[in-house]
Amino acid sequence: MYICLSKHTPTMNRFEINILGCGSATPSPRHNPSAQIVNFRDNLFMIDCGEGAQKMIRRMGLNFQRINHIFISHMHGDHCLGLPGLLSTLSLHERTGRVTIHLPEEGVDIMKRIMAFFCRESTFEIVFEPVGGDGGRVFESDSLTIDAFPLYHRVPCYGYIFREKPGLRHLKGDMARFHEVPVSKIAAIKAGEDFIKPTGEVIPNAMLTTDPDPARSYAYCSDTVMDKRVAEAVRGVELLYHEATYDSSLGDKARERGHSTAADAAEIARMAGAKALLIGHYSKRYSSVELLLREAREVFENTSAADEGMKIVL
Amino acid sequence: MYICLSKHTPTMNRFEINILGCGSATPSPRHNPSAQIVNFRDNLFMIDCGEGAQKMIRRMGLNFQRINHIFISHMHGDHCLGLPGLLSTLSLHERTGRVTIHLPEEGVDIMKRIMAFFCRESTFEIVFEPVGGDGGRVFESDSLTIDAFPLYHRVPCYGYIFREKPGLRHLKGDMARFHEVPVSKIAAIKAGEDFIKPTGEVIPNAMLTTDPDPARSYAYCSDTVMDKRVAEAVRGVELLYHEATYDSSLGDKARERGHSTAADAAEIARMAGAKALLIGHYSKRYSSVELLLREAREVFENTSAADEGMKIVL
Numbered sequence: 001m002y003i004c005l006s007k008h009t010p011t012m013n014r015f016e017i018n019i020l021g022c023g024s025a026t027p028s029p030r031h032n033p034s035a036q037i038v039n040f041r042d043n044l045f046m047i048d049c050g051e052g053a054q055k056m057i058r059r060m061g062l063n064f065q066r067i068n069h070i071f072i073s074h075m076h077g078d079h080c081l082g083l084p085g086l087l088s089t090l091s092l093h094e095r096t097g098r099v100t101i102h103l104p105e106e107g108v109d110i111m112k113r114i115m116a117f118f119c120r121e122s123t124f125e126i127v128f129e130p131v132g133g134d135g136g137r138v139f140e141s142d143s144l145t146i147d148a149f150p151l152y153h154r155v156p157c158y159g160y161i162f163r164e165k166p167g168l169r170h171l172k173g174d175m176a177r178f179h180e181v182p183v184s185k186i187a188a189i190k191a192g193e194d195f196i197k198p199t200g201e202v203i204p205n206a207m208l209t210t211d212p213d214p215a216r217s218y219a220y221c222s223d224t225v226m227d228k229r230v231a232e233a234v235r236g237v238e239l240l241y242h243e244a245t246y247d248s249s250l251g252d253k254a255r256e257r258g259h260s261t262a263a264d265a266a267e268i269a270r271m272a273g274a275k276a277l278l279i280g281h282y283s284k285r286y287s288s289v290e291l292l293l294r295e296a297r298e299v300f301e302n303t304s305a306a307d308e309g310m311k312i313v314l
Numbered sequence: 315m316y317i318c319l320s321k322h323t324p325t326m327n328r329f330e331i332n333i334l335g336c337g338s339a340t341p342s343p344r345h346n347p348s349a350q351i352v353n354f355r356d357n358l359f360m361i362d363c364g365e366g367a368q369k370m371i372r373r374m375g376l377n378f379q380r381i382n383h384i385f386i387s388h389m390h391g392d393h394c395l396g397l398p399g400l401l402s403t404l405s406l407h408e409r410t411g412r413v414t415i416h417l418p419e420e421g422v423d424i425m426k427r428i429m430a431f432f433c434r435e436s437t438f439e440i441v442f443e444p445v446g447g448d449g450g451r452v453f454e455s456d457s458l459t460i461d462a463f464p465l466y467h468r469v470p471c472y473g474y475i476f477r478e479k480p481g482l483r484h485l486k487g488d489m490a491r492f493h494e495v496p497v498s499k500i501a502a503i504k505a506g507e508d509f510i511k512p513t514g515e516v517i518p519n520a521m522l523t524t525d526p527d528p529a530r531s532y533a534y535c536s537d538t539v540m541d542k543r544v545a546e547a548v549r550g551v552e553l554l555y556h557e558a559t560y561d562s563s564l565g566d567k568a569r570e571r572g573h574s575t576a577a578d579a580a581e582i583a584r585m586a587g588a589k590a591l592l593i594g595h596y597s598k599r600y601s602s603v604e605l606l607l608r609e610a611r612e613v614f615e616n617t618s619a620a621d622e623g624m625k626i627v628l
Contacts, residue, residue: 026403029373033399051399052366059343077402077432081395085347085365088391089340110431117424118391 014039015164015216015314017239020056022280022306024245024259025078027051032308033078034222034281036241037062038162040144046070047160047220053082054089060309064090069139071146072103073222074157080107084118091122098125102138102148104156105130131158143167149233151224153258161219161234169209179203216314219274222281225255226264231271238314240274241306243281247291250283262292266299280306329354329478329530329628331553334370336594336620338559338573339392341365345596346622347392348536350555351376352476354458360384361474361534367396368403374623378404383453385460386417387536388471394421398432405436412439416452416462418470419444445472463547465538467572475533475548483523493517530628533588536595539569540578545585552628554588555620557595561605564597576606580613594620 016039023031033050037057044066046053057064067090072080083101090099103111108128115126131138135148135158143165151157168190176186181195189195195203219234222243234240242265246254254261260268262279269277277300282289289305296303304312330353337345347364351371358380360367371378381404386394397415404413417425422442429440445452449462449472457479465471482504490500495509503509509517533548536557548554556579560568568575574582576593583591591614596603603619610617618626 026406027369027372027399029369032369051396052369055341055343055346055366058341075431077399081399081402081432082365085341085391085395088395092340110427113424113427117389118395 012041014041015218017218017241017278017312017314018060018062019280019306019308019310019312020053020060021048021050021308022282023050023078024281024283025076026284027078028284030287031282031284032056033082034073035082036220037067038218040162040164042066043068043141045139045146045162048073048079048222049082049086050078050080051082051085054086056308057086060311064093065095068097068099069146070099070101071138071148071158071160071220072101072107073151073159073220074104074153074155075107075110076155076223079222080111083111084114087115087119087122087126090124091119095124098127100127100129102129102131104158105132106156132156149230151221151230152227153223153225157223159219159221159224159230159233161217161237163217164215166215167212169205169212171209172207175208179208181208218314221268223259225258226260226268228268228271231268234268234272234274236273238275239278239312240269240272240276241278241280242268244279244292244296245281245283247286248295262296263299266296266303269300269303274300275302277303278306278312279303326355328356329476329532331532331555331592331626331628332374332376333594333620333622333624333626334367334374335362335364335622336596337364337392338595338597339390340598341392342598344601345598346370347396348387348595349396350534351381352532354476354478356380357382357455359453359460359476362387362393362536363396363400364392364394365396365399368400370622371400374625378407379409382411382413383460384413384415385452385462385472385474385534386415386421387465387473387534388418388467388469389421389424390469390537393537394425397425398428401429401433401436401440404438405433409438412441414441414443416443416445418472419446420470446470463544465535465544466541467537467539471537473533473535473538473544473547475531475551477531478529480529481526483519483526485523486521489522493522495522532628535582537573539572540574540582542582542585545582548582548586548588550587552589553592553626554583554586554590555592555594556582558593558606558610559595559597561600562609576610577613580610580617583614583617588614589616591617592620592626593617 018037020035021032032052034048035053139146148158244262244265245259332351334349335346346366348362349367453460558576558579559573
């Protein structure tokens with residue numbers, strides 16, 4: 001996993017995180033409120049949609065039309081008030097089909113009312129899927145699952161974890177030719193089966209294939225106090241985005257407000273065994289994120305700081 | 315009247331228009347949706363509040379705390395969806411007192427619901443003042459009036475005109491000394507009265523004073539088709555902001571969508587006898603406003619093009 005600012009990545013297998021906003025409740029000239037777009041094989045999944053998100057979508061050259069699912073962490077304005085504007089814009093672009101908005105159940109009524117008023121002439125279907133209780137599976141396709149899990153904030157709040165399904169094993173072309181594997185058997189062998197020759201001889205799968213690419217994963221955790229249950233929910237994740245609103249000197253304020261310090265975020269990454277940590281949701285008091293980054297790296301070295309316009313390639 | 319990009323203007327008598335957003339419904343990387351702040355003697359009056367307005371307020375160094383009145387032209391998202399976020403931010407800054415939102419009556423219910431949900435911990439009072447019918451006086455102080463008047467769009471829509479009240483006449487110091495005017499009479503003479511000497515001799519006011527500074531005025535007209543009733547409503551205004559969504563080749567589209575071309579805007583300025591015209595609300599199709607500006611200037615020469623971050627000093 002690496003952070004890559006170029007756009008030259010293989011389209012077919014894309015798994016990219018686009019940072020549209022990584023500020024906290026009060027926007028600053030430096031940061032937008034929370035919003036991200038996960039590009040998984042050119043399907044765009046939005047996570048949170050603070051004010052200004054649609055402008056960043058344009059600026060980052062992302063295609064509005066490919067957003068089919070939007071996941072809202074919680075019903076504070078800085079995580080969802082960009083939604084009515086974004087959906088209005090989709091309508092002005094004559095978007096068709098369906099957009100599903102997954103959001104804490106307490107937000108469904110007000111969002112329905114807002115959409116009914118501001119998106120009355122919508123050209124597409126807007127579906128609301130409430131997330132409640134302990135969360136659970138919110139999306140599944142042949143190649144991807146997305147699960148919601150509780151965060152611990154001042155109002156009901158959910159994190160989301162994206163897990164690529166394990167891919168097929170890679171066929172060793174020379175071995176397949178040597179053992180005269182017919183085309184009709186290749187799919188089964190890539191799925192892990194042994195090959196039985198017409199003579200009855202069994203060629204073990206391990207002789208014919210190599211391991212699939214490691215399945216990639218991404219977890220989004222904002223807003224939350226540090227809680228080890230979050231580490232359990234994201235155990236083994238490749239990239240963890242975790243809020244880091246404050247520095248360590250403001251630990252009491254963080255707990256009081258249902259937020260984390262940068263060191264808290266790093267501690268969760270360490271406990272979870274994440275490969276990399278991305279911090280964000282910075283309080284507007286910080287004119288630079290250097291302090292937060294330094295404090296996080298003392299606990300978990302492979303930490304990066306999110307910034308608007310950043311694209312992370314998994 | 316001149317357009318001034320410096321901040322060095324006399325505070326006491328300030329009358330400035332700050333452009334926070336002058337794009338149309340679909341925001342572009344170049345333009346924000348509609349929002350302006352009129353600074354009248356350091357009281358800030360907001361007109362429209364599209365998404366992203368609060369970020370521009372910070373960027374332009376305007377003081378959130380001085381906004382007491384917000385005027386919404388109509389209930390399309392690009393003119394009011396920045397409001398919940400702005401009011402949330404005011405609360406996070408522990409704003410006290412009262413903010414009055416003047417808006418078309420059809421918008422009161424939904425805005426109340428949105429505020430009740432997203433600003434439930436508001437530290438200040440939010441008052442909604444419906445604007446309906448033919449509009450009328452929406453604000454009056456010792457030195458300023460603000461009136462709403464109908465615009466002609468696809469939904470109920472209002473323009474707003476700010477008129478400074480005429481100031482006091484200027485005393486001619488040398489003449490006042492020559493005629494031995496006592497201090498106790500000065501206020502009355504500045505208000506236009508003649509001076510009667512103890513001898514009974516009458517000194518006409520015109521000998522003692524010169525005319526007051528001309529009263530300044532500003533009108534905001536967005537969104538609307540070209541309609542001569544708009545010109546009547548803003549007759550004699552010093553600076554007219556008028557939407558100019560399209561160029562002349564798209565006149566039919568403008569009328570169909572309830573919008574104006576740049577030439578339409580200029581025609582209204584000419585009919586109204588405005589001193590200057592400021593165009594805005596550009597369709598996102600224009601990567602430069604040169605064409606719109608040229609077409610407007612063919613009809614009304616003293617035209618400028620609004621841009622984000624621009625401050626116009628009256």
